[in-house]
Amino acid sequence: AQSVAQPEDQVNVAEGNPLTVKCxxxxxxxxxxxxxxxxxxxxxxxxxxxxxxxxxxKGSYGFEAEFNKSQTSFHLKKPSAxxxxxxxxxxxxxxxxxxxLSFGAGTTVTVRA
Amino acid sequence: DVKVTQSSRYLVKRTGEKVFLECVQxxxxxxxxxxxxxxxxxxxxxxxxxDVKMKEKGDIPEGYSVxxxxxxxxxxxxxxxxxxxxxxxxxxxTSIEGSFFQYFGPGTRLTVT
Numbered sequence: 001a002q003s004v005a006q007p008e009d010q011v012n013v014a015e016g017n018p019l020t021v022k023c024x025x026x027x028x029x030x031x032x033x034x035x036x037x038x039x040x041x042x043x044x045x046x047x048x049x050x051x052x053x054x055x056x057x058k059g060s061y062g063f064e065a066e067f068n069k070s071q072t073s074f075h076l077k078k079p080s081a082x083x084x085x086x087x088x089x090x091x092x093x094x095x096x097x098x099x100x101l102s103f104g105a106g107t108t109v110t111v112r113a
Numbered sequence: 114d115v116k117v118t119q120s121s122r123y124l125v126k127r128t129g130e131k132v133f134l135e136c137v138q139x140x141x142x143x144x145x146x147x148x149x150x151x152x153x154x155x156x157x158x159x160x161x162x163x164d165v166k167m168k169e170k171g172d173i174p175e176g177y178s179v180x181x182x183x184x185x186x187x188x189x190x191x192x193x194x195x196x197x198x199x200x201x202x203x204x205x206x207t208s209i210e211g212s213f214f215q216y217f218g219p220g221t222r223l224t225v226t
Contacts (some may be wrong), residue, residue, distance in 0.1 A: 009153070034214055043117075043203060043217040045157075090155060098142050099163055099207075100171070101215060103156040 002027045006104035008034040021107045022045055023091030024075045032094040033074040034101065035065055037087045044090065050074060064078045081111045086089070116140070117218035119204055125224045132191040134221050136204030142216075143209045145187035147171075147179065150201040150220070162187055163209075194225045 003026045013019050025031055032051055036044040048059025055067045065076045074091060091104040120135035148171075152162040158171030160179040161178065164195050168179050176198060180188040184193040187206075190200055201222050 006155075008130055036217075041122075041220075041222075043219040044205075045217075046214050049214050099161060099209075100146075100158060103148075106157040 002031075002093050002098070002102045004091050004093050004102050004104040006089075006091055006107045009105070010108045012110045012112065013081050015083050016080050018084065019076075019078040019108060019109065019111070021089050021091075023076065023078040023104060024072050025074060025091070025093040026072065026081050027093055027095045029096045031074075032096070033065075033067060034092040034094070035059065035063070035074075035076050036092065037061075038090065038106075039087050047076070047089075054093045076098065080110075083111050083113050085109060086111045117204055117206055117216050118224045119202075119218040119221050121221050123222050123224075124221060125226065126191075127226055128195060130191075130194050130225075132194050132223065132225075134191075134202055134204075134223070136187045136189070136190040136206075136218055137146050137185055138187075138204075138206040138216070139185065140206060140208070141184065142206040143184075144207045145181065146205040146207075147177075147187065148203045148205065149173070150203055156203065159189065171196065179197065195222075196225050199223060199225045 005024045034049045035047040050067045058064045089107045092101040117138045147159045148160040162168045162181040178190045202219040203220045207215045
């Protein structure tokens with residue numbers, strides 16, 4: 001079975017500071033990992049994915065994530081947060097050969113001006 | 114530009130009513146999914162379909178059914194709506210090839226009174 005944990009319900013940072021949203025996963029095989037963002041009253045928007053290759057993945061809106069196999073983590077990062085980054089962030093994992101994604105509970109990010 | 118559309122953004126129904134939520138994708142994707150999103154629980158998979166007339170139960174199928182008569186359309190049916198089905202419902206689709214990530218619709222916020 002596959003699963004994802006996002007240990008923080010909320011993350012608060014000041015604009016211009018680094019932003020990190022944590023994610024750990026569990027799969028039986030090689031993982032496919034994803035980050036999505038949801039703005040109020042909107043559907044989920046894809047940010048980035050890790051399938052294979054370089055452990056540092058770059059995505060939309062200046063976000064990046066680092067795949068760490070030994071720690072089974074896939075933390076989302078942004079060097080300098082913007083107020084407009086305030087949203088709900090979801091980490092998701094898919095096991096090889098499975099159609100389904102498993103999502104974390106979500107982390108609400110608030111960036112204060 | 115890829116698109117997943119859902120028939121309603123907001124819906125209010127009474128307990129016991131039969132409710133239909135429609136989802137249409139224009140990307141010729143094989144796989145389609147229905148999730149419900151609740152605060153603190155993330156996204157939970159209700160049903161998915163990997164081909165026309167094919168369906169599989171997800172993690173929380175009780176109280177729901179689905180229909181996929183055409184490749185582009187995937188319907189979620191609440192046979193007899195109950196107040197505990199008040200939620201945000203998200204539809205997604207994905208190809209069996211390529212980048213593996215799911216495209217999401219804007220969501221339907223269903224309130225059952």
